[in-house]
Amino acid sequence: MFHLFRIRMEDRIREGDADLRYRPFGKTGLSVSALGFGCMRLPTTDGLPGSPNIDEAAATAMLRRAIDGGLNYIDTAYTYHGEMSEPFLSRALSRGYRERVMLATKNPVWMVKERADFRRFLEEQLRRLATDRLDVYMFHGLNRRRWEEVLRLGLLEEAERAVREGLVRHLGFSFHDRLASFRRIVDDYDGWTVALIQYNYMDVENQAGTEGLRHAARKGLAVAVMEPLLGGCLASPPPEIRGLFEDLGVRRAPADLALQWLWGQPEVSVVLSGMSDLRQVEENLASADRAGRDPLSPAEEELIRRVRETLEARREVPCTNCGYCLPCPSGVNIPGLFDLVNYAAMYDGLRSSRLRYRRFFPGDERADRCCGCGECETRCPQSISISEWMPRVHDMLTGEEDPGSG
Numbered sequence: 001m002f003h004l005f006r007i008r009m010e011d012r013i014r015e016g017d018a019d020l021r022y023r024p025f026g027k028t029g030l031s032v033s034a035l036g037f038g039c040m041r042l043p044t045t046d047g048l049p050g051s052p053n054i055d056e057a058a059a060t061a062m063l064r065r066a067i068d069g070g071l072n073y074i075d076t077a078y079t080y081h082g083e084m085s086e087p088f089l090s091r092a093l094s095r096g097y098r099e100r101v102m103l104a105t106k107n108p109v110w111m112v113k114e115r116a117d118f119r120r121f122l123e124e125q126l127r128r129l130a131t132d133r134l135d136v137y138m139f140h141g142l143n144r145r146r147w148e149e150v151l152r153l154g155l156l157e158e159a160e161r162a163v164r165e166g167l168v169r170h171l172g173f174s175f176h177d178r179l180a181s182f183r184r185i186v187d188d189y190d191g192w193t194v195a196l197i198q199y200n201y202m203d204v205e206n207q208a209g210t211e212g213l214r215h216a217a218r219k220g221l222a223v224a225v226m227e228p229l230l231g232g233c234l235a236s237p238p239p240e241i242r243g244l245f246e247d248l249g250v251r252r253a254p255a256d257l258a259l260q261w262l263w264g265q266p267e268v269s270v271v272l273s274g275m276s277d278l279r280q281v282e283e284n285l286a287s288a289d290r291a292g293r294d295p296l297s298p299a300e301e302e303l304i305r306r307v308r309e310t311l312e313a314r315r316e317v318p319c320t321n322c323g324y325c326l327p328c329p330s331g332v333n334i335p336g337l338f339d340l341v342n343y344a345a346m347y348d349g350l351r352s353s354r355l356r357y358r359r360f361f362p363g364d365e366r367a368d369r370c371c372g373c374g375e376c377e378t379r380c381p382q383s384i385s386i387s388e389w390m391p392r393v394h395d396m397l398t399g400e401e402d403p404g405s406g
């Protein structure tokens, strides 16, 4: 399937088709803009990332400029901006903007305790978004555990009912876990239209990775990409990385480099960018205008290879995310925690790791739940002293905010 798509894309370039800014949305026959708008990092009046105090005037201007510039896919979720992202969108997408976009939001699976909750959230979200239909409804943040819960509670049946009733057009899921879980979720259910994965040139072997991307595309799913700039790290890299750009004479902006790398892959459908000011909107729209027709030069390919090598060498813990340490008898998400430690070291990103720890790690997955039993250490191929690390990890990730870092 993606082989055919590759040929089609090459034909389109040969024939001078001007609109490579739009890409097939899986097997739906729909076209989606190469650039989508992620509504998780909107500007805020208090300057705090993700806070409920969205700067509505600035964010509305950004969103409408993006749509006027050709963008037609908006991604949000029940929980973004302290549950204020959806109500904000209802206002920002008034005056005819709603009809010009595919609107995607996500069911907060971890808040669903019984089957009826799924429908309750959906109806609340339709009201919050002031719309009578969602173009895409996703199960938010699936991993192996949450997928089993979705199956156990019969939530797919509820989701299918919503499709039959016309409340939802397409079903999908966003994903944070290892490749094996991704394959399982894709293969277990034939009703998916779209998968949303974390993917960028540093994550080719992390989470779903390139293998997961291709697997989903082969099965006819549209693949949407989140964290294309690793939450901004690839757009504002540490000085050591900036030096590599100069060494190799690469003038392209780091953000554009990361985006064009993604659009060079035909299996990628829409790249969601969490833009946080109007300048970023303009820059990323300009990048999207060149999507698929501005391939990386050999020097830029070499740069990416060297960036990977340099950043990998900055890892603090030699965890490869193999998951052999799991399940932890206390429920600690060991590879996820080491990811945060390494992210802080690789990208000077301590502040962002602390934010992620607060936002995405429920109490029972945190480092302070480690009881020191050492069961994980007997299974770790890298011989990491996990139980010694855990108290340090917790201290590091719960320390005082350091505005200077990450």
Ligand SMILES: NC(=O)c1ccc[n+]([C@@H]2O[C@H](COP(=O)([O-])OP(=O)(O)OC[C@H]3O[C@@H](n4cnc5c(N)ncnc54)[C@H](OP(=O)(O)O)[C@@H]3O)[C@@H](O)[C@H]2O)c1
Pocket: 037, 038, 039, 040, 041, 075, 076, 140, 141, 174, 175, 176, 196, 225, 226, 227, 228, 229, 230, 231, 232, 233, 235, 236, 255, 272, 273, 274, 275, 276, 279, 280, 281, 283, 284
């Ligand atoms: N379902 C999930 O579990 C999940 C998880 C994560 C994301 N998502 C979705 O995916 C979307 C995209 O992910 P993301 O927000 O992490 O995207 P991202 O593009 O990796 O990061 C966004 C950040 O990159 C920086 N940036 C963007 N364009 C730039 C440019 N031209 N020049 C310089 N810096 C630029 C900004 O950072 P600064 O503000 O620091 O300048 C911005 O806040 C989210 O908004 C959300 O809708 C979903």
